[in-house]
Amino acid sequence: MAGRKEEIIKVATVLFSKNGYDNTSIRELAKACELSVAGLYYFFQNKEDILFNILNSSLDRLMQYVSSAINKNDSPQTNIKRIIDHGVQCVMESKMEIGLLLKESPRLNPEQQVIIKNNEREVIHLIRNEISRLNDEGSLKNFNLTFLAFSIWSIISFSHNWFNPEGQLSTKGFVTETTELFFNGVLK
Template structure:
């Protein structure tokens, strides 16, 4: 059984951390800084994540999955291609409203992740692209 409270806390830590990475840079953000920012001790952070890279991966993975689900929901509503495309654009713009930190982290720090982790994120991006440019025209 998955501990949903622990999972929610992990997501919260990742979200707060990515905002710190965007503000101070990945290298400029220490685990002590992250701990203070999220209201935990350094040991508390390590209870949830083994490294800063693991936090970054969790944040970028969660964001890329939310983006994918958002686009899937928008194109699955049926209707004319122009309607589906309109829903996709609206959904993405809504999601992008508060996503600057994720975009900065992805642009600046994706290469800090392992190749396999990078591939997971990129695969989600490719699926989003395919849905936007294929499904919305079907």
């Protein structure tokens, strides 16, 4: 049963990414899954529920990647570099899902939107905690910690739009340059 549900989510992710959420009908989705519409509704309440499952699971995965980057015995600089590395790795593995998260989350009902926003805040909170540790050691200039956390979150999450790990900049290069930008700025 769980395998079929995951299969529906994968097919929906591709269709929603390719055609857009609004331009993908429930009939088209059911046909692509080789199910009747009633069969699809056996697994999900409606199309919105499918989208919610896609977005929520992508945020869960991102939370796991970011959490795994944090080791309280390591310096916050090391943890932030790993957060960027693990975050970008997750986004590259989940480009379609992250794209849907950033583009289609307004399609969810208000309760679902609250859950998604809270999960995003949890990821940003993990990032902010490491920035706060930097601040506590006196290593930061006078910046708003939340602004810095959202900056890292934006760099990680929006990389799905433009970053190609097979292009001129490798994933390692992306992490190195992002870390350099964050810790040292761009001026000589």
